[in-house]
Amino acid sequence: MNLLAPDKLLRSAVNAFDLYFGQGLADTTPMPSSIIAEGPQRTLRRYRPTRRVRTDRPPILLVPPLAAPAACFDLRRGCSLVEHFVNLGYPTYLVDYGPISFANRDLGLEHWVDEVIPNAIRQVSRDSGGRPVQPVGWCLGGIMTLLAVAADPRLPVASVATVASPFDFAEVRMLGPVRQLGKVTGGALVSSLYKTLGGAPAPLVSFGFRMTAIERLLKKPMFLAEHLSDRETIAHSQAIDQYMSRMLAYPGRTFGQLYHDFFRVNSLAEGKLLLNHRELDLADVRIPVLSVAGGADVLAPKGAVHRIGEILPNSPLVRLETAPGGHLGVLTGRSSIDTTWSYLDEFLAETAPERTPSKTKTDPQTVEV
Numbered sequence: 001m002n003l004l005a006p007d008k009l010l011r012s013a014v015n016a017f018d019l020y021f022g023q024g025l026a027d028t029t030p031m032p033s034s035i036i037a038e039g040p041q042r043t044l045r046r047y048r049p050t051r052r053v054r055t056d057r058p059p060i061l062l063v064p065p066l067a068a069p070a071a072c073f074d075l076r077r078g079c080s081l082v083e084h085f086v087n088l089g090y091p092t093y094l095v096d097y098g099p100i101s102f103a104n105r106d107l108g109l110e111h112w113v114d115e116v117i118p119n120a121i122r123q124v125s126r127d128s129g130g131r132p133v134q135p136v137g138w139c140l141g142g143i144m145t146l147l148a149v150a151a152d153p154r155l156p157v158a159s160v161a162t163v164a165s166p167f168d169f170a171e172v173r174m175l176g177p178v179r180q181l182g183k184v185t186g187g188a189l190v191s192s193l194y195k196t197l198g199g200a201p202a203p204l205v206s207f208g209f210r211m212t213a214i215e216r217l218l219k220k221p222m223f224l225a226e227h228l229s230d231r232e233t234i235a236h237s238q239a240i241d242q243y244m245s246r247m248l249a250y251p252g253r254t255f256g257q258l259y260h261d262f263f264r265v266n267s268l269a270e271g272k273l274l275l276n277h278r279e280l281d282l283a284d285v286r287i288p289v290l291s292v293a294g295g296a297d298v299l300a301p302k303g304a305v306h307r308i309g310e311i312l313p314n315s316p317l318v319r320l321e322t323a324p325g326g327h328l329g330v331l332t333g334r335s336s337i338d339t340t341w342s343y344l345d346e347f348l349a350e351t352a353p354e355r356t357p358s359k360t361k362t363d364p365q366t367v368e369v
Contacts, residue, residue, distance in 0.1 A: 025231055025238055026076045026235040026238045027076055027077040027078070028071075028076050028239055028242065029077065030071070031047050031080060032048040033047045033094070036123065036127055039115075040111075040115070041097045041098060041104070041112070042096075042097065042116045042120060043095070043097075043098060044094070044095055044120050044124070045094045047085075047093070049086060049089070049091075050086055050087055051087070051089060053091050054089035054090070056352075057089060057090050057348075058131050058132055058133065059092070059127075059128040060085055060134050060135070061120060061124050061133050061136070062081070062082065062092070062094045062095070062136050062137075063095055063117060063137035063138070063141035063145050064094075064096070064137075064138060065137075065144075066248075067100070067249060068138075068139070068248065070097070071243060071246070072331060072332065073094060075328075075332045078232075079236060079333070079334060080332070081331065081344075082094070084337075090348075093120075097248075105252035105253065106252070107251040108257055108276070109258075110275050110276040111254075112144050112148075112254075113280075114276070117144055118148050118151075118152055118155055121133050121135065121155050122155070131156075131353065132156045132157060132353045133157055134158050134159050134348050137160070137165065138162075138163045138165070139163075139166075139327070140165070141165075142160070142161075142164075142291075143268070145160055145162070149285050150282050150283075150284040153284055157287055158287065158288075159290070159347070159348070160289050160290075161292075162289070162292070162305075163340060164297055164299070164300040164327050164330050165291065166304035167268045167271075167304060167307040168268070168304045169263050169266050169269070170269065170304075171304035171307070172298075172299065172300070172301060173301070240328065243328070261273060261274070269307055270311065271310075282308075282312055283312070286316070287316070287351075288315060288317035288318075288350075289308065289312055289315050289318050289319070290319045291308045291318070291321070292322070292323055292340050293305035293306055293322045294323060294325045295323065295324050295330075296324065296325060297330060298326070299327040300327060302322055306320045317351070319347055321340075321343045323335070323336060323343070324339060
């Protein structure tokens, strides 16, 4: 690559000015939406259609994880899953938990599994004329949605799609030291830390998320120098950096449950979780499920994500897919448009309430039970 070519130098200069002195290169203007319901840690948004909403398409509810801004689904124009679904004519909704403070330290996973997500699903269904909902969850958002369905199979849900949602934490190598520390201390050291702090503070969450992409962080100066003439590449990099800088906190009790039940005991690998004195079993999920793993995801590697294919024995269809990208990139990277989003489009169309999911295995990544 000739970095000194006059046209590249001119584009680089324009991009550098806009990046460092102008308003930036990434258009992060949120897609227009209206708030249709609110509750504790639950703001439900309905996105305004850009064209006539198709009546043959059921509503989609986007479910983010905890500690990550809900903007993960609307990263920037051109790489926004919200924009994609709205442009296809889907009635599109989002549940936003908002910021978490020290005052929320006693909130546990059951708050989201029993209250926030089920109420959001019911409200979306009512707002859509009583139609079943097709939730799409990223990371913990997908896990909590499936746990909510297992806890209450009567929820008006037609199918669930998950992206980068890990179920076998023994497959997450970067958590190895955490598990070893837990064995030595019985979990006491980490427990005392999150109890003192009231959870995992936002700066710590942001730091941890950046460490999952440490190579990208270390190579960023060289990356910018090499790609500065490519406006689209730099715009996407800017949008990612802005997103990572806005991470939220984990409430103390929820963080404790994630640490002890997910990281240390690895309960989800068997499809079960003891929550609020009762056992939730993913064997109670009896609807179609899609699971998309990121090929370069160190936080939720393929083995951890696709474990779901072995713990949903009563689902009529479990579709497993792999797409390029890391933890965020597999959801909303530039390559996700032709991979993850395509898988979502196919799955949502196939499992819409008007149609019966196919019981014929069509590719090696489909698990039928």
